[in-house]
Structures are given as C-alpha cells and as structure tokens.
Amino acid sequence: MKIIEYLDVLFPNPKCELNYTKDYELLIAVMLSAQTTDRRVNMVTSILFNQYPTLKDLASANIEDIINIIRPIGTFKRKASNVIEIANAILNDYNGIVPNNRDYLESLPGVGRKTTNVVLANIYDEPCIAVDTHVARVSKRLGIADYNDDVLTIENKLNKCFPKDKLARLHHQLVLFGRYHCKAKNPECYNCQLKDMCEYDKKNI
Numbered sequence: 001m002k003i004i005e006y007l008d009v010l011f012p013n014p015k016c017e018l019n020y021t022k023d024y025e026l027l028i029a030v031m032l033s034a035q036t037t038d039r040r041v042n043m044v045t046s047i048l049f050n051q052y053p054t055l056k057d058l059a060s061a062n063i064e065d066i067i068n069i070i071r072p073i074g075t076f077k078r079k080a081s082n083v084i085e086i087a088n089a090i091l092n093d094y095n096g097i098v099p100n101n102r103d104y105l106e107s108l109p110g111v112g113r114k115t116t117n118v119v120l121a122n123i124y125d126e127p128c129i130a131v132d133t134h135v136a137r138v139s140k141r142l143g144i145a146d147y148n149d150d151v152l153t154i155e156n157k158l159n160k161c162f163p164k165d166k167l168a169r170l171h172h173q174l175v176l177f178g179r180y181h182c183k184a185k186n187p188e189c190y191n192c193q194l195k196d197m198c199e200y201d202k203k204n205i
Contacts, residue, residue, distance in 0.1 A: 002193075002194070004162065004166060006193045006194055007170070016118070016172060020049075021049075023098040023119075025045070025049055026122060026123065027105075027108075029041055030119060031108075032073055032083075035074055035075065036074055044069055044072055048069050048070065055091055055096045056087075059087035061083075063080050063081060066080035086109065102120065113130075113151075114132060114151070118130045128167060129158050129174075131151040131152075131154045134177070135175060136149075138178045139158060140199065141182060142197050142199070144157055144158060145157050
C-alpha cells in the first residue's frame with residue numbers, strides 16, 4: 001500500500017517520542033501529554049521520575065510537590081492528582097504492573113481510549129492505533145476519514161484500511177508524519193509522495 005510504503009521510507013524505525021523506561025512511566029507520561037507537547041512532558045517527567053524512582057514513591061508523594069514539578073504542562077492540579085491515583089491503583093490492583101486490560105486502564109483517572117491504545121501498542125504490541133490531532137489531520141487529508149469524523153470513527157476507519165499487524169507501527173509513523181511533514185500550518189506538500197491522494201488543497205483541512 002502506497003501510504004505504508006512511503007511512511008516506511010520516511011520513518012523506518014518509528015517510536016514513541018515520550019521518554020520512559022518502565023511500563024507505568026509510559027502510562028503516566030501519555031496521561032500527562034493531554035493538551036500539551038511530548039517535548040514539554042519529557043521535561044517534567046525527567047524530574048518527576050528521577051525524584052520519585054518507583055511506583056511506591058509516586059503513590060505516597062505529596063500532591064503539592066507533584067504540582068510544582070508538572071506545573072509547566074497545564075491543568076497540573078488535576079494531572080498531579082491523577083498521577084498519585086494511578087500509582088496507587090496499579091500497586092493495589094496489579095502489584096505494580098500495568099495490565100493488558102483495556103477496560104481497567106480506561107477506568108483510571110485521566111486515561112481514555114487514546115492513552116490506552118498508546119500503552120497497549122507500546123507495552124504489549126497490541127494492534128491498536130491511537131488517534132491524536134496529528135493522526136486525525138493526516139487521516140482526513142489522505143481521504144481515509146471524512147472531515148467531520150470523530151476520533152472513534154477515524155480509528156475504526158484506520159483499522160479497516162490497514163493490516164492489523166501494521167497498526168501499532170503505523171500509529172507512530174502517522175504521528176511523526178503529521179508532526180514534522182503534514183503539519184497543521186504550512187504542510188510540506190511540495191515534496192510529499194502522497195500529495196495526489198491529499199484533500200488539503202481541496203478542503204484546506
């Protein structure tokens with residue numbers, strides 16, 4: 001498929017740009033990334049995970065200390081509470097291991113379908129594709145999704161359009177493509193090998 005072939009050329013070794021070394025660190029980092037950038041999240045988690053190196057440390061942390069660390073990412077009070085609640089939940093319910101359990105993960109504070117998809121794809125190599133702003137924009141521009149589709153509809157269309165075993169990898173590639181090439185403003189259309197499929201000029205998506 002042309003899209004996969006081109007993305008494989010652009011991003012032969014795609015990976016999550018959030019920094020983490022443990023399964024729960026990824027879960028917390030993705031939760032923190034809502035409404036902010038991966039770069040900013042990496043800045044605060046480098047401090048957070050260094051100061052609280054274990055899940056037990058996070059679970060017993062003082063919320064004001066967490067707030068002070070993650071303040072640069074916005075909505076820091078709610079997210080600080082989420083960090084502590086998530087740490088306690090995983091410790092109490094799964095002995096500190098992030099489970100391969102969609103329903104459970106989505107029940108955690110601040111964790112929705114997108115975050116769960118990222119975690120399951122990266123930790124358990126599940127065939128999941130998370131639809132963030134980049135994936136949504138690229139999907140609409142390439143005609144995979146319609147302009148007014150919501151994120152779940154876009155996810156379902158991507159699942160039908162691409163092989164199941166490509167989805168986890170494709171998620172990273174679409175994110176990177178949207179972040180660095182098919183940008184919201186001033187996309188690099190001039191040298192894009194997918195421009196014949198693109199709806200950008202037609203609808204200015």
